[in-house]
Amino acid sequence: xxxxxxxxxxxxxxxxxxxxxxxxxxxCQSACKTSCGVANxxxxxxx
Amino acid sequence: xxxxxxxxxxxxSLSGPNGPQxxxxxxxxIHQYKLNGHNIVLDVxxxxxHAVDDLAYDMIGLFESCSEDxxxxxLLEKYxxxxxxxxxxxxxxxxxxxxxxxxxxLFTDDCYGDHACDFKNNSRAIKALCLxxxxxxxxxxxxxxxxxxxxxxERAVMSFEVGKQALEFLIANxxxxxxxxxxxxxxxxxxxxxxxxxxxxxxxxxxxxxGKCFRFTLTTNGVLVDDDVIxxxxxxxxxxxxxxxxxxxxxxxxxxxxxxxGSYALxxxxxxxxxxxxxxxxxxxxxxxxxxxxxxxxxxxxxxxLGFKALSMEPVVCAPEDPYALTxxxxxxxxxQYELLAKEMLKREKExxxxxxxxxxxxxxxxxxxxxxxxxxxxxTEYLAVTPWGELYPCHQFVGDxxxxxGNVWDGVTNxxxxxxxxxxxxxxxxxxxxxWAKLYCSGGCAANAFHATGTITGSYDYGCALFKKRMECAxxxxxxxxxxxx
Numbered sequence: 001x002x003x004x005x006x007x008x009x010x011x012x013x014x015x016x017x018x019x020x021x022x023x024x025x026x027x028c029q030s031a032c033k034t035s036c037g038v039a040n041x042x043x044x045x046x047x
Numbered sequence: 048x049x050x051x052x053x054x055x056x057x058x059x060s061l062s063g064p065n066g067p068q069x070x071x072x073x074x075x076x077i078h079q080y081k082l083n084g085h086n087i088v089l090d091v092x093x094x095x096x097h098a099v100d101d102l103a104y105d106m107i108g109l110f111e112s113c114s115e116d117x118x119x120x121x122l123l124e125k126y127x128x129x130x131x132x133x134x135x136x137x138x139x140x141x142x143x144x145x146x147x148x149x150x151x152x153l154f155t156d157d158c159y160g161d162h163a164c165d166f167k168n169n170s171r172a173i174k175a176l177c178l179x180x181x182x183x184x185x186x187x188x189x190x191x192x193x194x195x196x197x198x199x200x201e202r203a204v205m206s207f208e209v210g211k212q213a214l215e216f217l218i219a220n221x222x223x224x225x226x227x228x229x230x231x232x233x234x235x236x237x238x239x240x241x242x243x244x245x246x247x248x249x250x251x252x253x254x255x256x257x258g259k260c261f262r263f264t265l266t267t268n269g270v271l272v273d274d275d276v277i278x279x280x281x282x283x284x285x286x287x288x289x290x291x292x293x294x295x296x297x298x299x300x301x302x303x304x305x306x307x308x309g310s311y312a313l314x315x316x317x318x319x320x321x322x323x324x325x326x327x328x329x330x331x332x333x334x335x336x337x338x339x340x341x342x343x344x345x346x347x348x349x350x351x352x353l354g355f356k357a358l359s360m361e362p363v364v365c366a367p368e369d370p371y372a373l374t375x376x377x378x379x380x381x382x383x384q385y386e387l388l389a390k391e392m393l394k395r396e397k398e399x400x401x402x403x404x405x406x407x408x409x410x411x412x413x414x415x416x417x418x419x420x421x422x423x424x425x426x427x428t429e430y431l432a433v434t435p436w437g438e439l440y441p442c443h444q445f446v447g448d449x450x451x452x453x454g455n456v457w458d459g460v461t462n463x464x465x466x467x468x469x470x471x472x473x474x475x476x477x478x479x480x481x482x483x484w485a486k487l488y489c490s491g492g493c494a495a496n497a498f499h500a501t502g503t504i505t506g507s508y509d510y511g512c513a514l515f516k517k518r519m520e521c522a523x524x525x526x527x528x529x530x531x532x533x534x
Contacts, residue, residue: 001143003103006152007530009411012094012420012487013151013158019416020166023226025262026175027424027490028442033266033288033333033361038419039409039488039519044226046413 010046021045049076049482050111050154075154078484079108082524083390085531089523090147091484093155096411097147098527102132103140110144111154159417163475166418167428172222175425176213177432177443180205180243181234185270186310189301190337190363190371196234198447203435204239209456210246213433216456218257228285230264232432232443237271247283264288266333268302269314272321281325289318292334293346293360300339301371315353322355331405333359337371341380344388351395351402359405362514364496373510382517389521393528407522409488420474423490427453427469431460441469444495469494472504479507485516 023044027037051074076091086104088097099107105125109118119137126132147153182203184196196202214229221227229250231243243265250261262285267276269289280287291314292298299309322330332355336343343360350358362381365372373381388404395401424430427441434446437456445451454461474480474491492515496508 003100003140004143005098007096007411009094009096010414012417015416020418024415024419026228026430038415038490041415042410043413043415
């Protein structure tokens with residue numbers, strides 16, 4: 001597309017069927033300990 | 048921008064006894080912003096990220112609220128000065144936007160609300176423990192949420208027996224989860240280092256038989272780091288979190304030894320050796336910034352200049368009356384700081400001296416699934432904290448508040464009502480998140496921060512939300528910049 005560049009992203013809608021295994025890291029175990037974010041977590045299935 | 052679809056466009060499916068029944072979402076949401084020369088559009092419910100030019104940016108902003116004729120005339124008027132923006136150009140761009148919408152990458156409906164509790168309801172597995180192996184500390188950091196390691200209680204260290212039972216409790220309650228996470232936390236865990244080592248050895252001895260894989264994290268202030276700690280931790284710890292606030296004066300102002308001396312000079316050489324010996328294994332140099340150093344990027348750059356590459360810096364969370372508490376007046380400066388950080392990181396990356404910042408690490412292709420994005424950190428359900436006496440709490444930040452006691456490592460979770468409360472705590476349970484574009488990046492935020500700010504775990508800590516949203520905008524801008532660089 002001429003005016004729109006779409007980055008390659010994981011389609012969240014599709015993960016309604018494929019996600020939920022729970023093997024990913026618990027967010028607060030990594031570094032923050034005082035704030036919550038899940039965006040920087042990595043899916044174990046996508047590693 | 049949150050868009051509620053007009054009735055004619057609502058999605059109806061299965062007929063109910065009284066006619067058509069609304070079965071899924073009526074809203075879609077996009078977030079548009081301009082940062083560092085980039086026009087960025089996020090489609091909240093698909094997770095898509097678009098980098099667009101000015102015309103497409105404006106058109107997307109008008110798309111849901113204007114008819115085609117109105118949209119074309121408004122854009123022709125706005126771009127009258129630009130001979131390249133013709134009616135045909137506008138219609139071509141409009142067709143592209145409709146294509147993205149039809150492909151589910153723009154103006155995607157929110158169809159997740161009904162599933163928000165699925166993840167926690169479908170599993171009772173516990174997969175992570177924060178082991179408070181030492182409720183004592185060899186530093187007296189003024190801002191410590193753990194009240195200098197004591198959590199407003201008695202000084203204590205965890206015995207091997209309590210720790211061993213905690214590991215058995217975790218194994219027994221982990222269901223089919225393979226990866227189990229254990230964080231050695233305090234206070235200062237190195238004040239009980241021999242027990243930490245014994246617990247690692249015990250967990251390893253149970254891995255083959257149970258089919259579990261333990262991933263350990265050590266969070267330390269560095270005072271007691273020595274060759275034995277470095278050697279053992281670099282062999283056994285999946286991650287180490289090393290506390291450093293940045294520049295010497297900033298660090299020493301709040302992170303003092305009990306006799307009032309600063310700790311920077313003592314710990315920095317140890318951390319440098321620790322990290323150098325660690326090779327490629329995961330670590331974070333983790334700092335806290337306060338009202339005293341709102342220009343916190345100077346501290347992050349200082350960490351980077353010391354040779355550290357994996358950095359994290361958190362805003363202090365404390366009572367508003369504390370002298371170092373962040374204020375409303377600090378917010379604009381903090382926003383500028385986050386932008387400055389992102390730009391400097393892009394610059395340093397190009398120069399071959401890049402570093403990572405925990406909150407800017409976002410994996411657009413391999414990030415978490417929608418269940419994780421809705422259900423959050425898992426506190427009180429899949430993640431629990433264990434005190435030196437074996438009591439269970441929803442997470443480390445609730446330790447010391449008896450009303451959040453959940454049970455113990457011998458009897459398990461006995462406060463099931465509290466567990467149910469945490470089960471229902473997600474991105475769709477918080478009223479403040481309803482129209483927030485960032486909810487699937489933060490999953491509704493920290494329950495402890497919400498509780499301390501509002502008295503309920505489903506409240507919201509607005510100050511933290513404001514900072515979080517800024518960080519996400521910066522993180523995604525960096526991805527856009529890097530993708531343009533790669534192209």
